[in-house]
Each structure stands twice: as structure tokens, then as C-alpha cells.
Amino acid sequence: MYHLLVLCPLCENPGPSPFLRSPARDYYWCGVCDLRFVPELFHLSEAEEFARYQTHENEIHDPRYREFLNRLCQPLLALLSPSAKGLDFGCGPGPALAVMLEETGKRVTLYDKYFYPELPTGDFDFITCSETAEHFRHPRLEFERLNTLLRRHGWLGLMTEQSPTDKGIFSDWYYLKDPTHLMFYTPATIQWLCDSFGWTYHQPRPNVWLLQKR
Numbered sequence: 001m002y003h004l005l006v007l008c009p010l011c012e013n014p015g016p017s018p019f020l021r022s023p024a025r026d027y028y029w030c031g032v033c034d035l036r037f038v039p040e041l042f043h044l045s046e047a048e049e050f051a052r053y054q055t056h057e058n059e060i061h062d063p064r065y066r067e068f069l070n071r072l073c074q075p076l077l078a079l080l081s082p083s084a085k086g087l088d089f090g091c092g093p094g095p096a097l098a099v100m101l102e103e104t105g106k107r108v109t110l111y112d113k114y115f116y117p118e119l120p121t122g123d124f125d126f127i128t129c130s131e132t133a134e135h136f137r138h139p140r141l142e143f144e145r146l147n148t149l150l151r152r153h154g155w156l157g158l159m160t161e162q163s164p165t166d167k168g169i170f171s172d173w174y175y176l177k178d179p180t181h182l183m184f185y186t187p188a189t190i191q192w193l194c195d196s197f198g199w200t201y202h203q204p205r206p207n208v209w210l211l212q213k214r
Contacts (some may be wrong), residue, residue, distance in 0.1 A: 010035045010139045034188035059095040069097045075204040076157040084125040092133030123151035131161040134181045156211040
């Protein structure tokens with residue numbers, strides 16, 4: 001396997017290692033933050049990425065989709081005050097999670113690179129990032145932005161599939177079939193984020209992390 005000269009896009013470690021090569025793209029592993037990632041050489045163009053997102057069918061009132069989102073919504077709601085103000089970061093064209101939170105009286109601002117592109121300002125009591133972090137092209141910059149937008153003691157609700165660490169299991173993982181999935185996180189990656197930004201976290205359910213800004 002050839003070895004691209006790449007930096008880890010999260011911790012900027014200059015020495016990530018080749019992890020897996022496939023016909024479509026390569027994957028690297030960072031020994032510092034445990035991120036597995038697709039190098040920029042293999043990223044889709046923004047036009048290709050947008051076209052892919054337009055095929056998603058995330059209907060706001062679909063009970064199965066709402067049940068899926070409840071894996072994040074319910075444990076997060078248990079931590080919030082009735083009047084909490086939040087941000088749905090990467091909400092997509094159908095912001096179902098924001099609607100579910102608003103149904104409980106929360107105030108939710110929408111942001112999505114393609115569908116709600118106005119950058120938010122101010123500080124938020126909570127931010128949701130559901131099935132979004134795996135799409136980050138520049139995760140360090142995105143998490144720095146989230147940290148800036150989150151008020152002290154605020155909560156970041158993160159939902160993304162936990163990456164297998166075994167190369168054989170990783171190679172067969174269904175999550176890799178989506179070409180817009182670029183970044184793959186483990187509990188060690190989440191711990192690295194917490195150590196870097198001064199957060200704490202707990203994991204109430206598989207693939208769901210609730211991180212608090214200290």
C-alpha cells in the first residue's frame with residue numbers, strides 16, 4: 001500500500017498510518033486520537049456531496065425516523081431546562097430532531113451547510129449533531145466551532161456510528177458504503193475531544209454521546 005503524506009484532520013498528528021485500502025478509496029488511522037478517516041484525495045466534490053444528500057428521505061413525521069432520533073433526543077432532554085435554547089447542527093433538509101425538541105418547548109436554531117447555510121451566532125444551552133460528524137471534511141475546525149457556540153456547562157448531543165477497530169470488521173462495515181462518510185470515531189476519539197476542549201461525557205446508548213462543556 002502506498003502511503004500518502006497526510007495530517008490527521010482532527011488532532012493534526014503528522015504520522016497517521018494506512019489502515020485499509022479499497023477499490024473506491026483509502027482509509028487511514030491516527031494513533032494519537034484513534035480517528036479512522038478518508039484522506040482528502042478521496043473526498044467527493046461539494047456538488048457530488050449535495051446530490052447525494054438530496055436522495056436522503058428523512059421525513060419529519062415518519063415514526064420510524066423519529067424513533068431512531070429518540071436515541072439521542074430522550075437522554076438529552078433529561079438534561080435540559082424547559083426553556084433551553086439549542087442548535088441543530090447539520091439538520092439536513094428535513095429537521096426532524098429540531099421539530100421533536102420544539103414539541104417539548106425548546107427553542108431550536110437550524111444550521112446545515114447546504115439547506116440552512118446561515119452561520120449561527122451566540123451561545124446555546126445545547127447543540128445536537130446527529131449523523132453529521134461522520135460527514136465533516138475538517139473535523140477539528142467543526143468541533144472548534146461547536147465549542148465556541150456552546151455556552152459554559154452546555155451540552156453537545158452527538159450521534160454517529162462507533163467505528164470498529166478491527167480491520168476485517170471495519171472493511172465489511174455498512175457505514176463505509178456511503179461515500180459522504182469520511183470520519184469514523186471510537187470512544188478513544190471522543191475522549192481525545194474531551195481532553196482537548198475541556199469537556200466531559202457519558203454514553204447513554206450505543207452510538208450516542210452527551211458531552212458537557214466545563
